Amino acid sequence: MSDQYDIIIIGGGMVGASLVAALKKIIGESHNNKKIAVVEAVPVNSESQPSFDDRSIALSYGSRRIWESMGLWASLAPEIEAIKSIHVSDRGHLGATRITHTEEKVEALGYVVENRVMGRVLMDEVGSLNHVDWYCPATIEALEQTEQQVSVQIKTEQGEINLKTKLLVAADGVLSVTRQLAGLGVKREDYKQSAIIANVLTDQKHQGIAYERFTTSGPIAFLPMTENRYSVVWTCREEETSRIMQLPDDEFINALQQRFGFRAGVIEKTGERFSYPLAYTETEQLTKGRVVVIGNAAHALHPVSGQGYNLALRDVAELAEMIVSNEDPGHPLLLAEYRGKRLKDMRRVYRITDSMVKLFSNNISLVGHLRASGLIAVNLISPIRSLVARQSMGLLGRMSKLQRRLPL
């Protein structure tokens, strides 16, 4: 292993590994010989890798295009379920909206896949590439930067190692140590909610329908999965979480059924439950000198809009495109350009996600009526519905080459 790199990525989870996959085709090419290192805290392929856990992700149609461009979609396809339509409703009110793939003229509005499966496909692809050194398990301890390069000190099982790079990418999650070491601040808002996830079986075939139901204590999503299962994301108030988590399975099923209703049928069986505290965090600055922050390290969003990874993948696609076309991938002017290109999309997704959380977790009756009329209006006015659909499919605004299925 060398100690001099073009790019060092701290964090080889969903987003860090996706960046390596996006860059894969150009790594080691004679005209673009970039040397990359990944520093990852948890042993590769370990069952306890927190990024590749039991959650499921709703991948947008736009993310599918990026996975296709990365040459990975075919490996994922056998283990995904297509979302053919989305049904949005508000508990206690009449309004509802339906968005369908036929109306949007796409094969599917999105796809549901388990994080564990995505992790496996990603690691099979990028875990043993020439020109990519994996330092794992290893964590970042210190960083220092000059105009020309960033020096990082990492802690490995063999002791401390010093590495140098032109570009340092922080992809080490919401508590990013790299972000702190680079001196980048964060804005944080605790939603005082948790997401409880579980896979359930009902007595009906899901037919590719995803349900999002808003309740006064938070939204509940039923996402269609393989083997006719649903991946449930039940957002509840912080103080309810431990009680719901401790319920015996039959009581959990009853409580969920009562809160969600019977649209998806009678719940017959549930798998293991996991809970995640929910907060909004956003890095105040996406870049500093030769350091760029991506993924949850840059923006951790409420899962209500299913946009965290989809947004991060668009960041990855743009960053990869810029890295490829530049001799010095970490030049501060290049990173400033990246920031300029990505901010609009990020801000739009933050705004939509945050308003959904606040508007739909509000039980003031007037707000409830406005919400209901909003949902009815969206359902009746086709251009608005299409706009909402295009946003959730990740097809609004500027598109990177990978998103347009073009080679880098």
Ligand SMILES: Cc1cc2nc3c(=O)[nH]c(=O)nc-3n(C[C@H](O)[C@H](O)[C@H](O)COP(=O)(O)OP(=O)(O)OC[C@H]3O[C@@H](n4cnc5c(N)ncnc54)[C@H](O)[C@@H]3O)c2cc1C
């Ligand atoms: C319940 C729930 C449902 C969700 N549903 C969706 C959805 O439907 N659609 C969607 O797009 N998004 C969804 N998301 C968001 C999505 O899961 C995240 O956006 C995504 O996992 C972020 O990946 P990441 O690689 O940035 O961070 P992480 O997954 O946190 O990975 C960080 C990596 O960095 C490593 N690391 C940490 N510290 C260090 C260190 N000091 N040194 C070295 N390595 C380190 C970790 O081991 C890990 O591998 C959901 C999130 C939740 C909680």
